[in-house]
Amino acid sequence: MTTIRLTRMGRKKKPFYRIVVTDSRKRRDSGWIESIGYYNPVSEPKELKVDNDRLDYWLSVGATMSSKVKKITGK
Numbered sequence: 698m699t700t701i702r703l704t705r706m707g708r709k710k711k712p713f714y715r716i717v718v719t720d721s722r723k724r725r726d727s728g729w730i731e732s733i734g735y736y737n738p739v740s741e742p743k744e745l746k747v748d749n750d751r752l753d754y755w756l757s758v759g760a761t762m763s764s765k766v767k768k769i770t771g772k
Contacts, residue, residue, distance in 0.1 A: 701755060702763035703736065704729060713737040716747060716766060718755050731755075736769055745769060 700721040703714040714736045717729035733755070734747035747770055756762070762772070 699730065699755065699758075699760040700763060701733070701752070701760050701766050703765055711739055713739065716770075718760060721761075 698721045699718055701716065701718050702725070704717050704719075704726050705712050705714055707713045715729075715732050716734040716736060718731045718733060719727075719729040723729075731751065733751045735744070736746075737744040752770070752772075756772075762770070
């Protein structure tokens with residue numbers, strides 16, 4: 698089963714996150730299928746960029762979003 702979730706990047710105390718499509722059985726930061734955006738909570742204002750076409754595609758083929766991704770994207 699595929700899931701859309703955040704994977705942590707960046708360095709200590711300065712995280713940013715990629716929004717990725719991955720197999721739900723893999724660990725948070727292990728390999729992923731496709732990167733569809735990013736989220737930077739540290740910058741002012743907070744940055745969020747999502748490829749909505751790819752997000753809609755993955756949702757249409759049965760991928761599920763994690764609760765954090767639902768919250769930040771508003772879908």
